[in-house]
Amino acid sequence: MRVPILSGSGMTARAALDVIEHLPGRSKTVDRMIAGLAVILAMLGIAVGASVYQQRGSEAVRHALAVEGRLGRVLSAVQDAETGQRGYLLTEDENFLPPFRAGRSKVNGEIARLHDLLRDDDSQRAELDGLILLIREKLGELGTSIDLHRSGDIEASRTLVREGHGRRLMDEIRTVVRRMEAEESALMEQRQAAVSRIALLIWAALAGLVLVLILFAVSAMREAGRRRRLSRFLPQELVSRLADDDGSLRAGRRQQAVIAFVDMRGSTALAERLDPQQLSAFLSAFRRRVMRVARLHNGVVDKFIGDGALVVFGLPEAQADDAARAVAFATDLVEVIARWNLKGEHDATVRIGIGLHCGEVFSGIIGEEARYEFTVLGDTVNVAARLEQATKAHGVPILASEAVRRAAGPATALWREVSREPLRGRREPMAYFSVETPGPAAPAPTRLRDADPIPELAL
Numbered sequence: 001m002r003v004p005i006l007s008g009s010g011m012t013a014r015a016a017l018d019v020i021e022h023l024p025g026r027s028k029t030v031d032r033m034i035a036g037l038a039v040i041l042a043m044l045g046i047a048v049g050a051s052v053y054q055q056r057g058s059e060a061v062r063h064a065l066a067v068e069g070r071l072g073r074v075l076s077a078v079q080d081a082e083t084g085q086r087g088y089l090l091t092e093d094e095n096f097l098p099p100f101r102a103g104r105s106k107v108n109g110e111i112a113r114l115h116d117l118l119r120d121d122d123s124q125r126a127e128l129d130g131l132i133l134l135i136r137e138k139l140g141e142l143g144t145s146i147d148l149h150r151s152g153d154i155e156a157s158r159t160l161v162r163e164g165h166g167r168r169l170m171d172e173i174r175t176v177v178r179r180m181e182a183e184e185s186a187l188m189e190q191r192q193a194a195v196s197r198i199a200l201l202i203w204a205a206l207a208g209l210v211l212v213l214i215l216f217a218v219s220a221m222r223e224a225g226r227r228r229r230l231s232r233f234l235p236q237e238l239v240s241r242l243a244d245d246d247g248s249l250r251a252g253r254r255q256q257a258v259i260a261f262v263d264m265r266g267s268t269a270l271a272e273r274l275d276p277q278q279l280s281a282f283l284s285a286f287r288r289r290v291m292r293v294a295r296l297h298n299g300v301v302d303k304f305i306g307d308g309a310l311v312v313f314g315l316p317e318a319q320a321d322d323a324a325r326a327v328a329f330a331t332d333l334v335e336v337i338a339r340w341n342l343k344g345e346h347d348a349t350v351r352i353g354i355g356l357h358c359g360e361v362f363s364g365i366i367g368e369e370a371r372y373e374f375t376v377l378g379d380t381v382n383v384a385a386r387l388e389q390a391t392k393a394h395g396v397p398i399l400a401s402e403a404v405r406r407a408a409g410p411a412t413a414l415w416r417e418v419s420r421e422p423l424r425g426r427r428e429p430m431a432y433f434s435v436e437t438p439g440p441a442a443p444a445p446t447r448l449r450d451a452d453p454i455p456e457l458a459l
Contacts, residue, residue: 252364
């Protein structure tokens, strides 16, 4: 992934796209999060399904009760009409005729409502059609007997009743109504049984998903605890790789990297004037600034050594612009410390020295999980440390090797050759350069004010 040097106002759109295009594959933690989200969505879907099926079961009960109620009203209306007819024929009292007419009218209304309730049930609709024919015949028989009686043919009216045809019709009507009620009850039981089976399966699946979600939660809590433990000992940039079981970090590997050694000048004298609490606050403030600038340029603070720091560019994978970012880190850190001095938060002027060198290093994580340690070893690290020490002798804040100058490119900074003599403790001569911020005509590396917050990568 080629990570561009950020500008003071944030990443450009092109730079953001460049970062996105070269992102590594997602980690196991992200996969777990996606799986957990899928489980939650599945649980929501199943819960909605269970609610829908339970609602269908309730609707089946309401439908059966409604049909049975309408059938009972139909039968009651026919019986009311028959009662009015019998009362009139026995007493010739006209007051019995309104109940007869009301019962007949009520029958028509209840039949219409039954039609609506049974429109989707072919079997029950067929039964209803037969019931309607019987009711029509029964009401016709009742009306005929009343008409004969009112016209004066009382004997014919009584003969019609004695023949018992109306009684047989009424028995058939009751039989059909009972059959329809039984059919509706059976249908309701079948629907409830089906809904109950499906609901049971749904809730069983939901319980299984809840169990899976609990396992995910337990796993996530363990993973979070593991990451917290790892972050106590390792650079934050490497915690995710190790938590995802990156074997190359555990086993160690050889790779290209840029090393920046940072050291504070005169800290011993300053420590003698400060009490322990003040010294702790002072060193913490210094380290915060180193961390901020390193993160801005995608550098990894391998470790702090007293009042110094070892910063690595090229982790977890080496990139083409590691040297350019290391140079920008060094120049920015010098400026940040200068601005810190101007704020007057400490009694003495803080000065730093930074040595930059690039080449092959051995990087890896050693130790047990209770006490991991990330380490970078090799001659490249030693040369960077010697360059940092040489800044004292040459009176400059930054010294970089010829390898860094070539890798970073001449336009990244103002390079002035300082010496070609061997560094202290080494035999072979090498060229090394002081690094200064370029003038207005040259492309400027990232500038970072001491009070500026670290911008986040807006991916």
